[in-house]
Amino acid sequence: MTRYAGNPQAVKALVRETEVHRDVYIDQEIFDLEMQHLFHNTWNYVGHDSQVKNVGDYFTTTIGAQPVIMVRHTDNSVKVLFNRCPHKGTKIAIDGCGNAGKFFRCPYHAWTFRTDGSLLAIPLKKGYDQTGFEGSEAARGMAPVRHVKNYRGFVFAKINDAGPDFETFFGESLSSLDNMIDRSPVGKLEVAGGVLRYMHKCNWKMLVENQTDTCHPMVAHESSAGTAVDVWKKVSNGAEGKRPMAVEIFAPFVSPYEFFEGMGIRVWPNGHGHTGVSHSIHSDYSAVPGYFEKMVAAYGEERAKAILDEARHNTVYFPNVMIKGPIQLLRIFRPIAPDKTLVESWTYRLVDAPDMLLERTLVYNRLINAPTSVVGHDDLEMYERAQEGLHSDGSQWVNVQRLYDPHEMEQAVAVTNGTTEWQMRNQFRAWAKFMTMSM
């Protein structure tokens, strides 16, 4: 029985002003529609161009449920192709990354394709003479994703023609990416350190919501961050002095409510937003020797300070990406099924900055985002309990009402109390919009 396909009104009705229906998390049809509409109408992060430095370099990934290949074309531009042979559907590349040379060669019947996807050659081509092959879909080669934008190294793509252009979709939210990139003295990042992959038995949107959920750390992470603080107190005997990096990273998670209220949340149109407007859990990390001097030499003191004073905590790029500018980290919440999400946590090197910054980023990623992370265990336990609990008929609705203001719909951009659930509401309003725009 289809309840939602071709029924935009029913989809819209799942998102109320301050409530969300459980079907957005648990319903298979809604999930399929997300794959078909939401992830086709929005701009999605594909990869970083440092992963495809040289002509022919490629990287395989997904946009929603679609397998794609990001590749450096012979003209040096970055292309995104559907990872599917036009002949019989075989995936052209499955090995993560590599170099295709001047062309891709399908391993099944050796059709070849230029790195923009166009068909180059077919063995025993005469078998297609006088068959009208030129007019076939296959003759067009590997289908490209038509809308691709390389923004300062970050490659985004949109599958559908519907939906806004890149600048309109992201608008001012690009300031968070800018800040992350500007932290390199030469304004350049490179993927580095390896990606952590963590499987979650919950809906992908629970993870996105959690990125701006500032009322859970002091509760859910009492067991991990709280214990870290306690153990350090015991071991150090309360002595003043430099805390180990791990303690610096854990401790702010159990800051009091006032800390999170005061940090602020900023919302932008189309579901983007961030925590940590004035300060964040990343504000008080120890200085890295030699870094500030390099930044001053590159930007001048005033600008260098302005870049480094920005401590934005989590910036959500709707639909399913979060970045942490101050520590050069990006997480992508990949939907696999209504109750299954692969979380990838990527890290970047600030080109021309001290290695210690990457080292700290990797310690953070390991301590917080790995499948072995105690903080990760705290969070996943909550998501999984929610995924199961939502099947209860006690209620059909999830509440996202904290600090709701009936006038907030009139404000596209706002800075407000850091414990608001406005950003979650913002995401769901965008969700309803991009789900139904092509229905």
Add this chain to the structure above:
Amino acid sequence: MTSIEIPTDADLVRFVYREARLLDEHRFEDWLDLFTADGRYWMPLEWGQTDRKLTASLLDEDLLLLRVRVERLKGNRTFSQKPKSRCHHVLQMPAVDTRDTSGNVYETYTPFHYVETRLDEQQLYAGWAKHTLTVEGGKIKIRMKRVDLVNCDAAFGNIQLFM
């Protein structure tokens, strides 16, 4: 246990078996006591990984971080351990790869299967443990335990106990 000065191969093998048993029996405090003050537990993310600083790892913990884990497992509000996980090691007979008696360094190599379970879920992991051991105060101690999983770069769910 009798005081050891220069361990025999049998001492080293017995030590590795005992370590796994302490974990399976949830005797985590006793397990922590097996490490030297600068001991580490390392679980690489990459196949054949050599670097710990600029390459990510699944785990790379000193005693402070290991103690945080052990304390957390006991915590009243550790909801991911309500109910608790259990674990089970099957070790192949450890091989003594290095015996450097003058440097007081001994290395063992132990292929293993490890099962971690909680509620109705049971996960099987396979890998190799490499212990770098030393003798301190008449006891064998762990300087480094390196755990390489055969599928180190796969996407895992929670791994909450110690392999």
